[in-house]
Amino acid sequence: MTCKKEFIQLMHHYLDGDLNKEEEQQLRTHLQSCKECQNHFQELKRTITLLESNSHLQPSPNFTNKVINSLPKEKKRISYLRWFKAHPAITAAAIFFILMFTSVFSAWNQDGHLSVSKEQNLIIENDTVIVPEGVVVEGDLVVKNGNLKIEGAVNGDVVIINGEHLMASAGEVTGELEQVNQIFEWFWYSLKDITKDIFAFTSK
Amino acid sequence: METKIKEKIKLVKKGDQSAFEEIVAFHQSKVYQICYRLIGNTHEAEDLAQEAFIRAYVNIHSYDDNRKFSTWLYRIATNLTIDRIRKKKPDYYLDAEVQGTDGLNMYSQLPADQVQPEEEVESLEIQTYIQNEIMALPTKYRSVIALRFVDELSLAEISDILNIPIGTVKTRIHRGREALRKRLRHV
Structure with missing residues (x-):
């Protein structure tokens, strides 16, 4: 059939969402009249459905854990930071004591002279x-x-x-x-x- | 979702590893499916998908926030997989004679084609059949097909991921789709 090549091209453009109204109408009317092209179009649509059915393809359930466990170690600073955010009261107390002790100790060590x-x-x-x-x-x-x-x-x-x-x-x-x-x-x-x-x- | 992912990426860039967990959980299926469609083997697909996420994490600073994260991630995954395919040499041929047998080749070791009664097994067989037909295509068609039909990516996105002109993407999709139509018409 001589009409085929041109219309197959149109079908692919249609499937890519590239057709304008006019061309789409052209394809429609042709498909209604041409059994062979209709068949071809059905086969293409079916192929796409088959290709898109991939919900059965899933990685193993512990995939995320495996990835996280094989990442390079995160910076220590960040994990501390997260801990501090989770425990604000302890953090405040700790900071207070650190400041307190350091000021006293430094005063003690500071002047070694008489x-x-x-x-x-x-x-x-x-x-x-x-x-x-x-x-x-x-x-x-x-x-x-x-x-x-x-x-x-x-x-x-x-x-x-x-x-x-x-x-x-x-x-x-x-x-x-x-x-x-x-x-x-x-x-x-x-x-x-x-x-x-x-x-x-x-x-x- | 896209904005939520962007938030998480900002945290990851600051070095927060736990924020990466949600990113992996959200994208794992698609990345795995793309790898599988390309390599045709579940073990290798999982291995490659993992590698892709690790690379994404390590190179997160080279990710441009203004672009779609999934596109960037898929590019890493496809590049890794295509690389693996290139390096991979077939480790056995069906035609090769099996050692210690007299003239028997690997074809004789394959189970006879039998239709299983259970529907589930049947659909699984169909899926295996589809994948085998995809594997028969050259890699350049397979990569376009994988990206187009796993996440319904636009032609522009595919052209961006594979770094080929949009016209080429179109031609490959048309040819790939046409080839698969011929192979799958009897399924």
């Missing part, structure tokens, strides 16, 4: 601070990373951090005398100090 809150009239020999005889220190005295020898008098509290109070002679301290040497004590002392400050601030 420091005195007041240097007036005091003698510093190597790592020993001496309050000479006849000298009266007014107010509190804090000595860090050094020993303290009191020969005169202190009119207030004395705190010695990371050092010793050398009981050389009959020095005089009117207030409390405190020695902080262990890291825990230092922590305790800072905590006490902070609370004291807070209360002092609120009571003002």
Whole structure:
């Protein structure tokens, strides 16, 4: 049949959705009159139906797991991040403690050198601070990373951090005398100090 | 769905592996079917589909968000499969003589054609028959046919995936469809 080739071309264009109204009508009228072409068209449509029936083709049920398990390891940061998002309260508490401890520890480690809150009239020999005889220190005295020898008098509290109070002679301290040497004590002392400050601030 | 997938991809790009799980679950059937239509073997199809997803994950940063994700994924899958077909050498021939037999070839080892009574088995046989007919086509026709009839992709999308002009896609679909019509008319 001579008509066939042209109309088969039209059929394929129709199946691709490429026909305009006019061409579609042309194909329709031809199919109604031509048995052979009608048959051809049915066969094509059936072939497509057969090709499209692939719902039975499914990967194994654990396909997704297999893929996920063979992926390269994700960045640690992301898994931590996800965990933190799931536990906000713990995260907040953890951050608080980290900041707290680091600030206290850094204050502890920071100044390895000797420091005195007041240097007036005091003698510093190597790592020993001496309050000479006849000298009266007014107010509190804090000595860090050094020993303290009191020969005169202190009119207030004395705190010695990371050092010793050398009981050389009959020095005089009117207030409390405190020695902080262990890291825990230092922590305790800072905590006490902070609370004291807070209360002092609120009571003002 | 497309927007949901895009959201997930953004997470994957940030390194969130769990977001990839839904992407795999959503696309696995289509990717598997395309691979199967091309390679004609369930084991290899599954293997290739897996490989395609892993490649997609590793190369997720080269995916352009403005384009359709499935198109990008199918391109990875088809390229992988076509590559495998090229490298693959047939490991046995039906014509080859079976060792230790006298003149018997592999044809004699095939079961005789018998029609099974159960409908299910019958439809499965039809499916196997269809796949065998698809496998008889050259790879270039098979890839177009697979993409066209697995996910009903548009001709433009197929041309994009296979990186061939749209006219070529059309010709291959017409010829492939015509060839399969002849082979499947008696099914």
